[in-house]
Amino acid sequence: MFKLLNLKTTDLNKNLVIEILKLKNTHWKKGLNSQKNHFNLNINKSDVHILLYYKTKLSGYVLLRKKKCFFKNRRISYLHFDTLIIKKKFRNKKISPILMNFTNNFIRFKKTVSVLYCEDNLIKFYKKFKWKKISQKNFIFEIKNNNKKNIFYFE
Numbered sequence: 001m002f003k004l005l006n007l008k009t010t011d012l013n014k015n016l017v018i019e020i021l022k023l024k025n026t027h028w029k030k031g032l033n034s035q036k037n038h039f040n041l042n043i044n045k046s047d048v049h050i051l052l053y054y055k056t057k058l059s060g061y062v063l064l065r066k067k068k069c070f071f072k073n074r075r076i077s078y079l080h081f082d083t084l085i086i087k088k089k090f091r092n093k094k095i096s097p098i099l100m101n102f103t104n105n106f107i108r109f110k111k112t113v114s115v116l117y118c119e120d121n122l123i124k125f126y127k128k129f130k131w132k133k134i135s136q137k138n139f140i141f142e143i144k145n146n147n148k149k150n151i152f153y154f155e
Contacts, residue, residue, distance in 0.1 A: 001054065002054055002095075002098060003052075003053040004050065004051070004052055004099075004102050005050070005051045005053070006048055006051075006106055007049050007051065008046055008048060008049070009043055009044060009045045009046065009049065010045045017039065019058045020039075020051075021035040021036055023058055023087060024061070024083065024085060026085075026087065026088055027085050042065075043063070043065070044065065044066065046066050047063065047064065047065045047066060048063070048064040048065075048079070048106070049061065049062075049063055049064075050062040050064070050103055050106065052086075052099050052102075054087075054090065054095075057087070058087070059087040059090050059095065060086045060090070060095055060096070060098075060099045061083065062083060062084050062099060063081075063082040063083035064079040064081060064082065064107075065079065065080040065082050066079060066080075067079070069115070070140040076113075077112065078112060078113045078114060078115055079110070079114040079115075081103070081114050081115065081116035081154075082116075084096070084099070084100075084103075086099070096125075097129075100129045101129070104130070104154060107154055108155075113153060113154065113155045115134075115151060115152070115153055115154075116151070116152050117151055117152075126152050130154065131152040131153065132152060132153050133152055133153075134151050134152065134153045135151075136151050
């Protein structure tokens with residue numbers, strides 16, 4: 001019933017990108033042109049797109065962006081957990097655990113760490129999936145946190 005895929009940006013065809021942008025636009029209603037411009041400017045070829053399908057419809061999506069940061073004055077690579085979205089009709093139907101567990105397993109499989117920024121109302125959600133809140137004082141990130149004070153870490 002559910003199907004999960006992880007693809008690099010280079011593996012996405014035009015129709016799949018449009019599907020992703022339409023799903024993102026259901027939450028961040030900036031229009032498809034704005035979504036497309038953001039995608040073209042910010043998404044790199046090696047970024048990872050985790051897609052959750054219900055039957056043949058894209059119903060969930062996670063974007064992991066390959067980034068580098070400084071941790072205690074040492075440059076390290078990590079996956080920036082950029083986007084998590086579940087199609088509106090599937091929210092509160094136990095779909096996010098499928099997507100989050102797959103994403104966590106992908107991060108472990110890659111033997112890397114991941115970092116995300118979130119709003120206060122999402123702290124409980126990410127803690128449920130073993131993400132840990134961290135202090136930013138030892139980190140210098142390429143991606144600014146957009147005034148979100150909660151930074152979570154997963155290894």
